[in-house]
């Protein structure tokens with residue numbers, strides 16, 4: 001059957017097969033048994049440089065070590081493992097600046113489901129190459145992430161694909177939340193956890209695990225050039241912004257998303273913004289001091305920690321390193 005769109009709470013199309021209930025802690029434990037069949041737990045490694053710099057005990061959650069180079073694949077695996085039979089043949093469609101697309105493409109390969117990914121014009125070429133390597137079809141369409149998203153939503157409606165939203169998907173959030181369970185088990189007593197926010201799935205996953213089970217404050221970070229979720233988190237109003245033109249393409253969205261905004265308003269201690277210059281600086285610091293190659297989105301958490309030195313002193317802090325898929329152009333410009 002062809003699904004008719006149901007009214008959307010947030011300016012993105014929601015199809016009738018979408019459920020907008022936040023996942024429970026139980027859902028996240030259930031996701032873990034699936035996710036760990038396909039993906040390793042990621043390391044939590046002390047940063048000597050940041051610990052000295054912040055006068056704190058700082059650990060890096062190395063999501064960059066996953067096979068797609070970013071945390072999102074946890075969600076893709078969980079969602080595809082539970083896909084309705086009718087979509088297994090017809091296939092999946094997603095819109096992405098790259099890492100969500102890699103996640104869905106990787107999971108599609110694991111579960112043998114065809115995948116189409118819409119990326120904006122002028123995408124990060126190494127992300128596109130990776131999506132194609134996983135066997136998915138890539139369409140370059142639209143001036144930014146949200147334009148590609150609208151095209152993918154139309155295609156889903158016309159062709160009957162299962163559209164996979166990057167945030168309004170409880171199964172993605174539950175899958176992504178498995179990183180929080182790993183942190184909890186290794187370091188049950190942390191004071192602050194910092195992670196970047198684009199659509200908010202990752203921050204939601206940490207809120208529902210570490211945030212729910214302990215006194216840890218979850219702090220999330222957007223680029224000040226793409227702050228739709230920041231605005232929505234502050235006001236509760238799902239207001240579209242005019243632009244989302246950030247250096248960190250993994251954080252690009254003009255539209256704040258309903259499900260993640262709801263979870264973050266309930267559970268997040270604080271959201272802050274950092275400049276794109278601070279993100280570039282954090283990328284350079286991580287190369288120089290840790291010999292770690294990250295992409296812009298992943299450096300936002302480091303940039304926030306460097307801006308919050310006083311608040312974090314003497315705390316135990318975890319910073320999520322969300323991904324490593326930087327383009328060669330951006331890398332050579334940085335160096």
Ligand SMILES: *Cc1c(COP(=O)(O)O)cnc(C)c1O
Nearest residue numbers: 099198199200201202297322323
């Ligand atoms: C998608 C992404 C983010 C943002 O995650 P959301 O769950 O959309 O908030 C951060 N870093 C990287 C590397 C990403 O790919």
